[in-house]
Amino acid sequence: MKKYDYVLVGSGLYSGVFAYLARKKGKKCLVVEKRSHIGGNIYCEEKDGINVHSYGAHIFHTSNKEVWKFVNELVEFNRYTNSPVANYKGEIYNMPFNMNTFSKMWNVATPAEAKAKIEEQKASVKGEPKNLEEQAISLVGTDIYEKLVKGYTEKQWGRDCKELPAFIIKRLPVRFTYDNNYFNDLYQGIPMGGYNVIIEKLFEGCDMEFNVDYLENREHYDSLGEKTVYTGMIDAFYQYQLGKLEYRSLRFETETLDMENYQGVAVVNYTDRETPYTRIIEHKHFEFGTQPKTVITREYSVAWEEGMEPYYPVNDERNQELYKQYASLAEKESSVIFGGRLGEYKYYDMDKVIESAMKVAKQEFS
The missing domain is CATH 3.40.50.720 (NAD(P)-binding Rossmann-like Domain)
Structure with missing residues (x-):
């Protein structure tokens, strides 16, 4: 035995x-x-x-x-409650895409106005989407795609959205309510x-x-x-x-800052292509911390090579x-x-x- x-x-x-x-x-x-x-x-x-x-x-x-x-x-x-925000070249938007996002993006106030705006922009994709870019536009329109999807996705995958298959984005969460809770779970x-x-x-x-x-x-x-x-x-x-098999990996840069509050939320996604990292995590906000200092982590998406930690299956x-x-x-x-x-x-x-x-x-x- x-x-x-x-x-x-x-x-x-x-x-x-x-x-x-x-x-x-x-x-x-x-x-x-x-x-x-x-x-x-x-x-x-x-x-x-x-x-x-x-x-x-x-x-x-x-x-x-x-x-x-x-x-x-x-x-x-x-x-x-996970309520991340997106930073696009200094403009701040709520995630997932909801009435707060649309109101900031287009100065609209009602679900009907937001829906009309998205429908109008979705029309630019004719027929079956051929790649991730067309798929995303067919779901959320051009403005949201350009500011909040494109750069982030390209950094995550290390490839242009036009080169990525459409099926990677089967759906993008869109809510016509003023609700910033990222998850729908109970x-x-x-x-x-x-x-x-x-x-x-x-x-x-x-x-x-x-x-x-x-x-x-x-x-x-x-x-x-x-x-x-x-x-x-x-x-x-x-x-x-x-x-x-192929993977994507991540690289982290963590630092302690001599301040109480750096970004006011646990997760900020950087959705432009020029910012090299995909997001910044401020850890104390996960547990409503009141410590005098704060710890932040910049997260970079990188191509996986043997010997590195594999994070995401491709x-x-x-x-x-x-x-x-x-x-x-x-x-x-x-x-x-x-x-x-x-x-x-x-x-x-x-x-x-x-x-x-x-x-x-x-x-x-x-």
Whole structure:
């Protein structure tokens, strides 16, 4: 008999939820983590009494009551509501596009006036949209596209909107109400005390090893556990034998400022092409902080290269096709569970990661 029931590769949210449910069933778990800390991309670092989201802003939101109940049993959530603003060359607009945005953009006051303006501008796209630019204009018109979509999207993908496929933007949230709440979900908030509180609870009772690359020591770790829960890159697991999947990555510049309040909101998107970063995060606003100092992070979207942290799967046809081939190899594995953003090559919100891990755990322990 092996020493552990499960060897969990990676210590992000998927692994954490699985480990927590496994421990409840009396299973022994070993967690193998490449980094020097647990938590994956939701890890927070404390600076001047502020919980800094080390790998980009994470705002918890869900309409799944079971998931909301699960996370609230671990930690209490605050009432943070995501209401980002867009900065276009110094002009400030509310996000998502709503009556506050339209009123500022066109000096209109009613939903009917805003709708008429958008309809008039949408007419410039004839027939089926051929690329992302045409798709976006067919959804929100030219003014909103030019000021609030184009530059931001091009920075995110590192390509011109005319070169990007239309299906990347299936919809753009447009609201004809004066409501700045970004999400439509029933529940949202930030864990009080930051995300580390949740992560520590999820991995309680597990053995942990840090600064270890599972793929370089695969035989050793496979010999320790009955099953492996793998949350790393699926193509790396198979030594890229079918080819490499593509990702976008992020680069962060974080600094502490000797002032109480830098931008008055947690998230400001910079939507012109000339500003090199996509957004600035001011972390204290996630938890209504009143500290004398503030910490900001500039976020840059960059092309991913091997050795960098992969953040976003590139959701185009070539990559989806390649992933399907890897997924069919994965289905044949009887002692490996693939999960999470990298294991399933999927852009996942946190609640969906939890949902997915709960579903797999239920099948596993039923």
